[in-house]
Amino acid sequence: MEKRAYCVRSSANRLAGAMLLGGSDAGYWIRWLAVSSASRGRGIGTALVKSALKAFPPRxxxxxxTFVDDTLDGRAARRLYERSGFTPLSVVFDGGVERLRYCRETPSDREEVCDSLSPSGL
Known part of the structure; x- marks a missing residue:
């Protein structure tokens, strides 16, 4: 898979969220996902994750x-991934930083995922 980047802009044309994807048949990755603090709680992170799952091949x-359990700032990120069907696998070290690795299988039936990255009300 070629690397992909997604951006979500607000109605004021400000960056509301963004995501980087990559990987291969051995495993696909959401490499980075962020939502601006002013745009949180509006479904942007969920829309980005659903778009990622749609971009990868079935199964x-x-x-x-993402952030380990004792990182308070990471609570919202962990909730987002868990609500999206990801399960924690293990703690890994990346560049000396402790991270929590999650995994999920993409849907085999191509369950409905949003086609639009612009949730209403932005």
């Missing part, structure tokens, strides 16, 4: 590394 393993 593929999708991985993401």
């Amino acid at each position: 593929s393993s999708v991985y993401v590394d």
